[in-house]
Amino acid sequence: MSARDEILNKLRSRSRQPDTHPPAWRSRRHFDDLAERFAESLGKSKGEVIRAGSLDEAFEQLDQTLLALGARCVVANDEPPLSQIDLAARWPGMQWHIVGRTPGDLRGFCATADAGVSSVVAALAETGSVVVTSGPGKSRLATLLPPVHIALVPESCLTADLYTFTAARQGPPPAMQTLISGPSKTADIEQTMAVGVHGPKRFIVILYRD
Amino acid sequence: MSESKRIALMVTCLVDQVMPEVGVAAVRLLQRAGYTVDFPTEQTCCGQPFFNSGFRDQAVKLARRAVEIFEPYDAVVLPSGSCTTMIRAEYPHVLEAWPEWYERARQLAAKTYELSEFLVHWARWQPPHVANAPTLTYHDSCHMNRLLHLKQEPRTLLTAAGCTIVEMNESDRCCGFGGVFSIRLPEVSNAMTAEKVRRAAATEAGLLVSSDPGCLMQMRGMIKNTPLRAEHLATVLEELTR
Amino acid sequence: MTEVTFKQFRSAAAGAIADPRLQSAIDGATLKFRTERHHALTELPDVDAMRDQLKAIRAATLSRLADHLETFERQATATGAKVHWARDAAEANQIAIDIARQHGVELIVKTKSMATEETHLNHALIDAGITPVETDLGEWIIQLAGEPPSHIVGPALHKTRQQVAELFSKEVGRELDPDDIPGLTAEARRLLREKFLAAGLGITGANLAVAETGSIVLVTNEGNGRLVTSAPPVQIALVGIEKIAPTWDDAAVWLQLLARSSTGQPLSIYTTAITGPAKADDPDGPREVHIILMDNGRSNQIGTGYEEVLECIRCGACLNACPVYQEVGGHSYGNPYSGPIGAVLVPLLFGLKEYEALPHASSLCTACLDACPVRINLPRMLLDLRRDEVQGRMLSPVERFIEQAAAYVLGHYRLYRLLTGTARIFQRPLVRGRFLRVPRRVNPAGERDLPSLAKRSFHDLWDEIR
Known part of the structure; x- marks a missing residue:
């Protein structure tokens, strides 16, 4: 008998009377101001939040952030709202890799880039988390290998918490989905917090009204 | 209050043999609260040591024996949080294979009380306030606190009697006794007790009070080089309310 | 076969108790975990109801485990992942080695995984001529030191910064400053980044696996879980058969309580779900995903009084709460699973006779029961294991x-x-x-x-x- 059948048969022959599965837990959280809560929670885990009143203002904030970083090489996922503008034309002094459009070695570029820019599919107010996924034009490494990850987050994608997010999911999931709640960190050496052990050392969210 | 009720003291084997003054104090306190106390003399041990070391058959025999001895009473009071837990939480479980015994165990469990619990909730006894009552720190014994949820009751009594309680860091941390554990793994047990005693001593209260004879015996064994004295709630209260 | 007799446990424990550096490391770490867990749970107004929900989810899932595993297999297969089944540790390791060999892999990057610790996968890989590199900072520290983990969540919490600096210095070939913890971390980032990019295979465990979508969920703070599942072309996840959440609604409860109970965070920094290999039009990600569902003694518990032990979500809260663990440290338990959960799980999975001392490594103080997000009655099971020892005439x-x-x-x-x-x-x-x-x-x-x-x-x- 195969290992599979042996294990399943054993489980079936031993199982007790099945319990009724409990009904799904539904969110009990209500936040008067989702954006405010999001910013507060992400701040607690050392994420940075920049508020912007509009998409245009968000791009201006992105300008200033990249300038302040002194970024020269930037990788960007090819997704709205980033795909709505010509990044290379807006920042002619920088070297850009637009995922799926710029030819060449994506992985090598990500490994040496100064920053990675992406959008998100959702943001959870309670925990200050954003959700990024894989897909066409959406690189896993772009938000992971560079020392800084900048995410453009429209307020319309805010939801209360993990429960409201999972309850609203539709269709099959992408191959990769990550909830990001701050910069990469570790406390493995004497419980002392250190940021940027493997992932980005800085996680900057530009939260804009849309 | 029903002074006509028949109250039995289950003194526990440890109090009987090692610290009988705790039993005497418990009787006096119950009397002061207006009760006549009976002491069924055939009693020995609740069986917890055997239950804890895996000797179930032996625990079953002693549990049945205690059920028979104590079931005629209206209430059973113990000066020990952990023996109270044995009867309340474990007797029905230990005897569950025998429906008749299970039912009797449940009935006994429903009328069994730890001393401070009985004094506060059933006797509604309030000790008179004493001037110059001692400053002390209180050790929450594990089963009494986490399984019976009796954390406030001993403090209520001590405070009413005028004592000042200086809480130690993590008063609900185990003292290291654990019954046969203290003999099987003495190095570990003693290290836990040393930690407990350190935390108690850090309060500079001088007096360490607990409601469990097992914890007291354990902590007394490790306080020789400290300024601490470890006493049972019953003896402290009894002296204060004489 | 490993053994933990009373004599061995006592001698290991005495060594740990007599080591002041170790004591202060364990005290500091467990106190921090305990305090942060406490804050994280008490700030939730409905935490008790949430814990009851997780308990109900885990118990119900185990009562129909075969069905959920079949659903998982079907869904994962539909996404293009390959699902393998392993009766025991040796089978699981062999499957991993075979996959590595098929791809001619010489270097493997790994995330922290209790399942791979349980199977001693690294030893098996090394014996097969393949180099595994642990990428969780704590796991990497103990891999360099040649030691097993001493805590489910903080595998290297017994190591001081001086010891870490010494290990890293040897690795980089120059003297590193033990007081510069960010500097040590940066060295680890640099060294391990090379490994991530060079590895032909990534191996992970799974914090949980979601049946309805066939997803593997990994929780990390460092981001190594993301890297291991993004950089190498092939991924293997080794998953204990009990780690199934039937739905994403169930998974959400699990993840909330896991993060809060283990490190006291509302959510870990990265919660990553891998659902099959990268799609054809994904710009990166593994082209092959293998999932090994491993029994290794778990099915023996189903339907017995010990089934509850399989509800464990490996948060480590019981270790942090346990006054025995705090004295003796993780290594005294002679197994990667230590503390109260180890004292119950290890004898059940690997033999009560061999691990006779573990059911006694408890004062039955019930702090673990209070701490467990799933309310697993570990004290009850310790008592039952002691009963089994008596009934099996294992005592002197x-x-x-x-x-x-x-x-x-x-x-x-x-x-x-x-x-x-x-x-x-x-x-x-x-x-x-x-x-x-x-x-x-x-x-x-x-x-x-x-x-x-x-x-x-x-x-x-x-x-x-x-």
């Missing part, structure tokens, strides 16, 4: 005799009074106040003073005070 005949004789005496109160009365007479030469003066080497309580019997028992006093 001497101990058996003493227990039985004591119970007999306590069952006959005249005999009890006679013998305790006699003992009062015989103890006289040894009595010093409340204590007995017993030479240390014959004192079963070690350095602790044994109590003397009171001059008169309560039974003796009763007639006078009634």
Whole structure:
């Protein structure tokens, strides 16, 4: 008998009377101001939040952030709202890799880039988390290998918490989905917090009204 | 209050043999609260040591024996949080294979009380306030606190009697006794007790009070080089309310 | 076969207790975990209901585990992942080695995984000529030190920064400053980044697996879980068969309580779900995903009084709460699973005879029961394991005799009074106040003073005070 059948048969022959599965837990959280809560929670885990009143203002904030970083090489996922503008034309002094459009070695570029820019599919107010996924034009490494990850987050994608997010999911999931709640960190050496052990050392969210 | 009720003291084997003054104090306190106390003399041990070391058959025999001895009473009071837990939480479980015994165990469990619990909730006894009552720190014994949820009751009594309680860091941390554990793994047990005693001593209260004879015996064994004295709630209260 | 006898446990524990550096490391770490867990849970207004929900989810899932595993397999397969089944550790390791060999892999990057610790996968890989590199900072530290993890969540919490600096210095070939923890972390980032980009295979465990979508969920703070599942072209996830959440709604409860109970975070920094290999139009990600569902003794617990142990979500809260763990440290348990959960799980999975001391490594203080987000009754199972030892005649005949004789005496109160009365007479030469003066080497309580019997028992006093 195969290992599979042996294990399943054993489980079936031993199982007790099945319990009724409990009904799904539904969110009990209500936040008067989702954006405010999001910013507060992400701040607690050392994420940075920049508020912007509009998409245009968000791009201006992105300008200033990249300038302040002194970024020269930037990788960007090819997704709205980033795909709505010509990044290379807006920042002619920088070297850009637009995922799926710029030819060449994506992985090598990500490994040496100064920053990675992406959008998100959702943001959870309670925990200050954003959700990024894989897909066409959406690189896993772009938000992971560079020392800084900048995410453009429209307020319309805010939801209360993990429960409201999972309850609203539709269709099959992408191959990769990550909830990001701050910069990469570790406390493995004497419980002392250190940021940027493997992932980005800085996680900057530009939260804009849309 | 029903002074006509028949109250039995289950003194526990440890109090009987090692610290009988705790039993005497418990009787006096119950009397002061207006009760006549009976002491069924055939009693020995609740069986917890055997239950804890895996000797179930032996625990079953002693549990049945205690059920028979104590079931005629209206209430059973113990000066020990952990023996109270044995009867309340474990007797029905230990005897569950025998429906008749299970039912009797449940009935006994429903009328069994730890001393401070009985004094506060059933006797509604309030000790008179004493001037110059001692400053002390209180050790929450594990089963009494986490399984019976009796954390406030001993403090209520001590405070009413005028004592000042200086809480130690993590008063609900185990003292290291654990019954046969203290003999099987003495190095570990003693290290836990040393930690407990350190935390108690850090309060500079001088007096360490607990409601469990097992914890007291354990902590007394490790306080020789400290300024601490470890006493049972019953003896402290009894002296204060004489 | 590994063993943890009483003698071994006591000697390992005594070593740990006598090591002040280790003691302060464990105390500091467990206190921090405990405090942060406490804050994270108490800030939730409905935490008790949420814990009840997780308990109900885990119990119900285990009662129909075969169905959920089949659903998982079907869904994962539909996404293009390959699902393998392993009866035991050796089979699981062999499947991983075979996959590595098929791809000609020489270097593997790994995330922290208790399942791969359980199977000693790294040893098996090395024996097969393949180099595994742990990428969780704590795991990497202990891999460099050649030690097993000492804590489920903080595998290297027993290591001081000096020890870490020494290990890293050897690795980079120059002296690193132990007081510069960000600097040490940066060195690890640099060294491990090379490994991530060079590895042909990534191996992960799974914090949980979601049946309805066939997803593997990984929780990390460092981001190594993301890297291991993004950089190498092939991924393997080794998953214990009990780690199934039927739906994403169930997974959400699990993830919330996992993060809050383990490190006290509302959510870990990265919660990553991998659902099959990268799609054809994904710019990066693994082209192959293999999932190994491993039994290794788990199915033996189903339908028994120990089924509840499989509800564990490996948060480590019971270790942080346990005063025994805090004294003896993780290594005393002789297995990657330590603390209260280890004391129950290890004898159940790997043999009660072999791990006879573990069910006794507890004062039954029930702090673990309070701490467990799934409310697993570990004290109850410790007691049942002790019962099994007695019924299986695993204890020494001497101990058996003493227990039985004591119970007999306590069952006959005249005999009890006679013998305790006699003992009062015989103890006289040894009595010093409340204590007995017993030479240390014959004192079963070690350095602790044994109590003397009171001059008169309560039974003796009763007639006078009634």
